[in-house]
Structure formats: C-alpha cells, structure tokens
Amino acid sequence: MSKIAFLFAGQGSQTPGMGQDFYRNSDVFRQVMDSCGKLSDLDVCSLSFSGPAAKLNETAVAQPCLAAVELGLVRMLSSAGIRPSVVAGLSLGEYAALTCAGAIREEDLVSIAARRGRLMQEALPAGTGSMMAVLSNRLEDIRLACQAAGKQNEICEIANFNSPSQxxxxxxxxxxxxxxKHLEESGIRRCLPLKVSGPFHSPLLKTASLELDEILKEYPLQAPDIPVVFNTTACSETCRDGNRVRELLVRQLYSPVLFDQSLDTMLQAGVDTFIEIGPGHVLSRLVQKKNRDVRVFGLETMEDYERIRKELHV
Incomplete structure (x- = not known):
C-alpha cells in the first residue's frame, strides 16, 4: 500500500483561475468554496477565479484564497477515499496541512489565513524589505553574502531551503x-527578486509574530491526528497539544522554511507518493529533483484528479 504525503503550496503559487475547473465540475469543491466565501469578508470565489492578478497577489488576499482552494481539494480527495499518512506545507501551506490533519478547524482556516495575510502585509512600511531567490548549490557562498550584509548592519537571512540548489x-x-552584489562578485548570477510585500521568514517579522500569537490564541487549535512535518523543525510531529502547534506557527513567521529537509524526513519515513495540493508545480518539481523513484502528482484540473484516482486505484 502506498504511503502518501500531501504537500500544500504556499503564497506565490496563486493565479487567477485557480480552482475554477473544480468549482464547475465538483459539488464537493463548490460547497467548500461557497462556505469559505460566507465565512470571509472576501469574495474568495471571484478573486480566485477572475482576479485580477494584481489584487490576488496582495498578501492579504492571496492567503485566504489559497487556503480556501486547498481546503476544497482536500475535501475532494477525502471524498474519493484518498487520505495522507503525513502532511507538510510551504509557509502558508502549513496552515492548510494542519487543517487536513485536524489541528485547525475547517471553519477557521480562511479566517486565520486572512488575518495572517493582513498582519504580514501591514507588518512593516512598504519598501522596508523583500525576498530574493538564489539558484545555486554554493550554500557557503550564500551564507557569506548574508554575512556581508550583516557586517554593514543590515539584515539578510536565508528564508527558504527549497532544494540543494534553490x-x-x-x-x-x-x-x-x-x-x-556579493553573490555576483563570487560568480553567482541567478538571483531573482520575488514579488512579495515584505521580508517574510526573517527576523524583521519577529515583532509581528507576537501579534500572530495573540490571533492564534483565539482559535481552538489541537494536536493533529496524523504526523505533520513542520517548516521550522523539518521533523514529523503529532504535537502534544494545540499550544505546541501555535508555538511552531508563530516561530515560522520569522524563521527559515526547511522544505528540502522536510522532504528528507518524509522520504526516510517511507513516503512513496506525493500529491501537491494547490495551483502550480513548484513543490512537485522539488520532489522530482530530489528523488525520481517516487510518484508525484499535481492537482490543478479535474483531469489531474481523475488520474490520481485511477493510479491510486480508488
């Protein structure tokens, strides 16, 4: 029997039209999206399906819309008898992963995502900071570049360990x-600015994390029913209680996302099938680059859904 992991996409994967095929063709997905719309002060259906892109890319909008779409996809898979042995998510995706694992109530997910998104968008004045992807396997040189910034009293940290070369x-x-500049001088030229509203997963968000802690205390978090591989530890945890879940989510706001290490944890635990929940194929590609012997599925269209059902024999 397959050992399945659900991987939940994070902010940046959103795109106008996400979820629209499922909404048209799945009663289960449609019910979830309509319910999320009623529980939110945002029209998550219209924004997810039609954008516009500039609006959907706002952190305060992207996060609840992605959360709603991912929750709908989980419910579809569950209704087909497809359930994970372990879950993980990239940044925002960790909230959907925890909902799938029973640690966050389904009716609370979009509310939490919306409040987290607003907090992150408003945490610092516009232009204070940002993020940059570096495509290189020279980790030591990347660390030295961060240190060069630190020597000039500026903050620059590794926020995501996506793969040994990303x-x-x-x-x-x-x-x-x-x-x-330091990276360019060392011969690393594949540095790509990211279209984000702030310096996420860095010490600059430490103050905002205190507010996130207070927000999360308003929701009845509990220990997950299945193991969750958390961003900040890359360890598979069931957690002793909801306080531990909240602690790890708060820490995630200002700490590096250890996604590559999380994949190692799941592979070592015997996971042989990965299903990426959410738009895009970022996480699927990272899995394929790491291990070509496992099965990897994306889930963007009804055709993808039917393929998953067929190949997993459900």
Whole structure:
C-alpha cells in the first residue's frame, strides 16, 4: 500500500483561475468554496477565479484564497477515499496541512489565513524589505553574502531551503542589495527578486509574530491526528497539544522554511507518493529533483484528479 504525503503550496503559487475547473465540475469543491466565501469578508470565489492578478497577489488576499482552494481539494480527495499518512506545507501551506490533519478547524482556516495575510502585509512600511531567490548549490557562498550584509548592519537571512540548489533570501532592501552584489562578485548570477510585500521568514517579522500569537490564541487549535512535518523543525510531529502547534506557527513567521529537509524526513519515513495540493508545480518539481523513484502528482484540473484516482486505484 502506498504511503502518501500531501504537500500544500504556499503564497506565490496563486493565479487567477485557480480552482475554477473544480468549482464547475465538483459539488464537493463548490460547497467548500461557497462556505469559505460566507465565512470571509472576501469574495474568495471571484478573486480566485477572475482576479485580477494584481489584487490576488496582495498578501492579504492571496492567503485566504489559497487556503480556501486547498481546503476544497482536500475535501475532494477525502471524498474519493484518498487520505495522507503525513502532511507538510510551504509557509502558508502549513496552515492548510494542519487543517487536513485536524489541528485547525475547517471553519477557521480562511479566517486565520486572512488575518495572517493582513498582519504580514501591514507588518512593516512598504519598501522596508523583500525576498530574493538564489539558484545555486554554493550554500557557503550564500551564507557569506548574508554575512556581508550583516557586517554593514543590515539584515539578510536565508528564508527558504527549497532544494540543494534553490534558496530564498529575506531581509532589508539594502541588505538584499549588498548580498546580491556579493553573490555576483563570487560568480553567482541567478538571483531573482520575488514579488512579495515584505521580508517574510526573517527576523524583521519577529515583532509581528507576537501579534500572530495573540490571533492564534483565539482559535481552538489541537494536536493533529496524523504526523505533520513542520517548516521550522523539518521533523514529523503529532504535537502534544494545540499550544505546541501555535508555538511552531508563530516561530515560522520569522524563521527559515526547511522544505528540502522536510522532504528528507518524509522520504526516510517511507513516503512513496506525493500529491501537491494547490495551483502550480513548484513543490512537485522539488520532489522530482530530489528523488525520481517516487510518484508525484499535481492537482490543478479535474483531469489531474481523475488520474490520481485511477493510479491510486480508488
């Protein structure tokens, strides 16, 4: 029997039209999206299906819309008898993963995602900082570039360990500029600025994390029913209680996302089938680059859904 992991996409994967095929063809998905719309002050259906892109890309909008779509996809898979042995998510995706695992109530997910998105969007003045992808396997040189920024009293940290050749830096605008120059001088030229509203997963969000802690205390979090591989530890945890879940989610806001290490944890645990929940194929590609012997599925269309059902014999 397959050991299945659900991987939940994070912010940046959103795109106008996401979920629309499922909404047209699945009663289960449609019910979830309509319910999420009623529980939110945003029209998640219209924004997810039609955008416009500029609006959907706003952190305060992208996060609840992605959460709603991912919840709908989980419910579809569950209704078909497809359930994971373990779950993980990239940044925002961790909230959907925890909902899938029973640690966050389904009716609370979009509300939490919306409040987290607003908090992150408003945490710092516009232009304070940003993020930059670095495509290189020279980790030591990337660390030295961050240190170069630190020596000039600027913040620049590794925010995402996506793969041995893909990292994301986060920090002040000047810190990223210093690091970028250092990387270029060392021969690393594939540095791509990301279209995000702030320096997420960096110490600059430490103050905002205190507010997130207070927000999460308003919701009845509990220990997950199945193991969750958390961003900040890359360890498979069932957690002793909801307080541990909240602690890890708060820490995630200002700490690196250890996604590559999380994949190692799942592979070592015997996972042989990965299903990416959400738009895009970012996480699927990372899995395929790491291990070509496992099965990897994306889930963007009804055709994808039917293929998953067929190949998993459900």
């Amino acid at each position: 990292y994301v830096l986060s920090g002040t605008a000047r810190g990223l500029s210093i690091a970028g």
